[in-house]
Amino acid sequence: MTINLDELREKISDTDAKLLSLLAERLRFTQQVAETKIATHKDVRDPKREEQLLVSLVKQGSKLGLDPHYVTNIFHVIIENSVLNQQALLAERANPEHSQPLNRVAFLGNPGSYSYLATQRYFARRPGELHEMGFKTFKAVLEKVESNEADYAVLPIENTTSGSINEVYDLLQHTSLSIVGEITQPVKHALLTKNQKDISNIKQVYGHPQALMQCRVFIDSLDDVKKVPCDSTSAAMQLVSESERDDIAAIGSIEGGNFYNLNAIKQDLANQQENHTRFIVVSRKAVKVPIQIPAKTTLVMSTIQKPGALVDALIVLKDNQINMTKLESRPITGNPWEEMFYLDVEGNTSDGPMQQALEDLKGITRYLKVLGCYPVEDITHTKVPVFKALSE
Known part of the structure; x- marks a missing residue:
């Protein structure tokens, strides 16, 4: 029997179309789940439920002749998309003033730049039409938002290969804008x-x-x-x-x-194989992060000039069980040999431990400012005990 290649390709295309339709249907169901979580104040993620789901899918896939890792990788992407869409919906409901028909977004460069690609990805989950505005310098990008000529700015803040982008950190010292979001963009040079x-x-x-x-x-x-x-x-x-x-x-x-x-x-030209850039999104207005969403807070502070002052500040975080994910120091303009410290911590400024930590830090620092509290969009995939699942 002769196999007709065109007929096989047509069947594959039909199957792909059915898969897309099913994915869209699944997305609609997850949006309904998000509505329920809003009403019942439940967390967006349920790790135990995710693990049970993945174990069940691995078993079902194995019976159909599908590789467990193939099934796991596919559903990691599906679950990540579901989580991010649910978070975006909760954030939208908590910040109706940020929902607008047109989002004017400033970024470095023109279409095709990495900042442009990050902008496209971030605002794909947000309501409203996207109006992109490219500029030649980070300073010009921020100034457009400060002057109300743009609603948001997307700025690269750190890279896994080249480290922190110091110019952006230095500009954050002098802006009144708030960080309202983040996104990590894979960089494939x-x-x-x-x-x-x-x-x-x-x-x-x-x-x-x-x-x-x-x-x-x-x-x-x-x-x-x-x-x-x-x-x-x-x-x-x-x-x-x-x-x-x-x-x-x-x-x-x-x-x-x-x-x-x-x-x-x-x-694949990068010095390191895993090359990612983290971008922040800034706006004139801060956002409220629903307590069901994992949050990150970025602080900037200067400590008292005495031995152990920075250690004392970090102990405050430890005592309040707040995890620090980033510590960056930058020179204070006009004050030789003095440093401004930038900290990223896991926590919501609406939560008790974070509020207590901020209050304690005010008492032992010369300067303290919250640059922003915003949803975490770096989704950690739930691990699946594949071999255990298959042995049960």
């Missing part, structure tokens, strides 16, 4: 060219300084190649796209390169 396909012919590589730093090992391995910093990855890609030279390349994402008709001749 590629070498992008207009027509060139041979890496050995590349003489100049354009990119944002952070991107060039994150790909330093790869670039240094090339013979006699000059690194040229640009305002953003999109600016680098646009420059290469508009140039008549065929010996230049840009560092950027494949998705971004598509905006400028560039081709990736080399992928």
Whole structure:
């Protein structure tokens, strides 16, 4: 019997369409679940329920001949999407003043930059039309929100390869804006060219300084190649796209390169395989985070100039059982050898332990400010005891 390839592909396409329809139906059910949780004040996540669900799905999949890890990976993505959509709905209900028909969002660069991609992902779950506004500097991005010319700004704050983005931290010292959200964007750097396909012919590589730093090992391995910093990855890609030279390349994402008709001749360029950038979203108005949603709070403080002052501040967090996820120090402008400390902690400013910690910190610091309390969007996947599930 001859297998008709076109017929098989048509059946696969029909199956894919059914899967999409079922996923949409599942999403509608999870939205109803979110409505119930709002009414009953239940937490968005139920780890025990998630584990039971995944164990059951692994068993069902095994009977159908599906690999347990394949089933687990698929449903991790589905559950993550469900959790984020439920969190977005709860946050929307708690902050009706932030729900508007148009979201004017400022970011670094133009379409195709990593900030642009992060903006697209973050606001895909938020109501209202998205109006993107790209600028050349972080300062200009913040100023647009401060002057009410934009509603939000999306700013990169740290990267797993190159570390903290100090310029953004320094700007946060002097802004009245509040952090209202965060999103972690996978960063997959590629070498992008207009027509060139041979890496050995590349003489100049354009990119944002952070991107060039994150790909330093790869670039240094090339013979006699000059690194040229640009305002953003999109600016680098646009420059290469508009140039008549065929010996230049840009560092950027494949998705971004598509905006400028560039081709990736080399992928996965970052010094570290796991390369992610965390972005913060800032606005003129702070947000209320429902207690059912995992929250993060960002603080900035300066301590009294005495031995052990920082340790005393950290002990306050320990005594209130608050976990610190980030500690960053930056020089205080105009005060040589003095530091401002930025802290990310797990906790909600509406919760008792966090309120007590803030009160205690006020008494032992020279300066303390909450830069924002906002929902955590970095979803930790529930672990599944696969072998145990299959043995039962």
